[in-house]
Structure formats: structure tokens, C-alpha cells
Amino acid sequence: MKVPPPDLAERLWQVADRALRQGGDIRIDELAELSGVPRATLYYYFSGKDDVLAFLLAQQLERGTKAIAAAAQSRGGAAERLAAVLRAMLRTMAEHPALCTRLMGGMTNDAAGAQLMAEVERTLMAPVRDLLDAGRASGELVVGDTTDTTLSLVGAVAITAMVRTATNTFDPDQVAERLVPQFLDGLRPRDPPEGPSKS
Numbered sequence: 617m618k619v620p621p622p623d624l625a626e627r628l629w630q631v632a633d634r635a636l637r638q639g640g641d642i643r644i645d646e647l648a649e650l651s652g653v654p655r656a657t658l659y660y661y662f663s664g665k666d667d668v669l670a671f672l673l674a675q676q677l678e679r680g681t682k683a684i685a686a687a688a689q690s691r692g693g694a695a696e697r698l699a700a701v702l703r704a705m706l707r708t709m710a711e712h713p714a715l716c717t718r719l720m721g722g723m724t725n726d727a728a729g730a731q732l733m734a735e736v737e738r739t740l741m742a743p744v745r746d747l748l749d750a751g752r753a754s755g756e757l758v759v760g761d762t763t764d765t766t767l768s769l770v771g772a773v774a775i776t777a778m779v780r781t782a783t784n785t786f787d788p789d790q791v792a793e794r795l796v797p798q799f800l801d802g803l804r805p806r807d808p809p810e811g812p813s814k815s
Contacts, residue, residue: 620661625675627651632672636714639669673714674735680712681705681739688743694751699796701743702773706788706795709777716777716786740770757800769799 620628628635631650635642644665648655662668687700709716745766751757759765776795780786 618661620671624653624657624661625671627653628668628672629675629679632676633712633714636669636672636676639714642669644668670732674732676712676715677732677735677739680708680715683708684739684743688747693756694747694754695756695800698744698747698751698757699800701747702769702796702799703788703792705740705770705773706777706792709774709781710786710788713781716774716781741766744769772799 628647628651631647634650635647638646642665644655644658647653647665647668648658651658658668662671681704683704684701687704688697690697690700692700745762748757748759748762748765752759752762772795776791777786777788780791
């Protein structure tokens with residue numbers, strides 16, 4: 617894929633939600649008609665409709681994840697900021713449903729998929745991994761392998777958002793209220809604190 621000029625990218629962005637909602641069913645002719653971009657121009661910059669859809673997903677990630685970056689840079693310790701990042705991810709996915717329903721399918725083994733994966737790494741994975749590293753260094757978090765933990769957290773958020781979106785039951789704040797404390801505190805019950813010993 618060649619990098620499209622800003623004016624072309626903007627015209628495609630204007631129809632991103634509609635195009636991504638149709639997903640694999642959309643044809644390149646329909647993309648041309650929707651965006652007003654000639655078919656030949658689309659084929660000059662993209663290898664086909666899948667390439668265009670991957671570009672649009674990457675654009676949604678880039679434009680839609682500013683709240684995640686802001687949460688990562690907010691005040692507080694690493695655990696507090698990680699909770700804010702996970703909440704921001706859920707809200708972002710609620711605002712951009714295609715990020716839940718199309719993201720995983722868009723990460724294919726080609727140039728478009730590689731571009732999308734690079735955007736996922738930059739916008740979703742890196743903030744989580746950096747905060748896990750910071751939390752481990754400060755002693756706030758117990759993390760074995762930051763890569764696997766990052767994949768687990770981001771994957772859990774994405775799958776939850778995908779299923780909730782598909783079933784039309786996605787309230788990101790409600791989901792975050794239940795899920796984020798469980799992510800940070802674990803699944804096992806904690807022993808109650810020991811009281812003063814009786815003599």
C-alpha cells in the first residue's frame with residue numbers, strides 16, 4: 617500500500633464507519649462511489665478493498681485512541697493509570713464499533729495487516745506494556761512476563777467489547793466497573809487481614 621495523501625485519507629475517513637460496517641461485503645466500486653474517489657485512484661494507493669478496510673481500521677485506531685494516550689500520561693501511580701487506560705480502551709471501542717468487530721480479522725499476513733498491527737502496537741499495546749513495566753518496577757503490580765500480560769489484557773478488552781457490541785449490550789463504563797478491578801486484583805479471594813493476636 618502506498619501512503620495516500622491527506623485529502624484522499626480524509627475523504628475515506630468520512631465514509632469509514634459505513635464502509636467498515638459492511639466489511640468484507642463491500643466492493644471497491646462501492647468504496648469509490650461512497651467516497652467520491654475514482655476507482656483507479658483507489659487501486660493506485662491500495663491493492664484492493666481489504667487494503668482499504670485495513671487502512672480505515674488503522675485510521676480509527678490512530679484518531680480514536682487519543683483518550684488512551686491521555687490516560688497513560690495522567691496523574692497517579694502505574695496501577696491507577698493502567699486502570700484508566702483499560703477504561704479508555706473500552707470507551708474507544710464503544711465509540712468505534714469496527715475496532716471491536718473488525719480489528720482481529722484485519723490483522724492479516726500482508727502489508728495492510730502489518731500496518732494495522734503496527735498501529736495496534738503503538739496505540740493499544742505499548743501504553744499497557746509501559747505501565748506494567750512501571751508497576752513492576754515500583755512494586756505496585758506483580759507481573760511475570762509483560763508481553764504475555766499485555767496481550768492478555770488487551771485481548772480480554774477487545775473480545776469483551778466485540779461480544780458486547782455484537783449482542784448490543786455494550787455499556788463501556790458498566791463493563792469497566794466490573795472488569796478492571798478484576799484485571800488488577802485477580803480472581804482468587806484474598807485472605808482477610810489478620811486481627812490483633814489474642815493472648
